[in-house]
Amino acid sequence: MNESTSDLDRAALPGTASPRRAGSSPVLRGEPPGRRHCPTCGAPRGQDATCYRCKSDLSPLIGLEREADAWRAEARRCYAQGWYRQAAALAQRALRIETSSEDLKLVICACLRYGDFRTACRTTGQLLDRGSGPRGSATCG
């Protein structure tokens, strides 16, 4: 049962890092588009927790993004271990905070692996609504 060749396995972070520390480095290849701009004024975001243009405090938003990153990292770790039900549940937690095509794909693959076809189909619908088809970098391996 060597699943180390799947794309999701390759996308997983090294298993030694704590999931709570994952917020310090984005899990996704590239950040979700919503993270690139201030939600108040639309100015490009930098590293600061305060928007340079409108001075909005972005720290609560950054905290939520880090929480989503932690759930996402743990979901990928569980998927790599073959704990698909747990992986799907954790990816869904990340999705409650922030929608990402990669998380939707992980939920689909994990649900297919443990036989929850209803959730896999529903999630595929969400993915297609986002304009990102099921073909992509993430496969069920």
Ligand SMILES: [Zn+2]
């Ligand atoms: Zn702003």
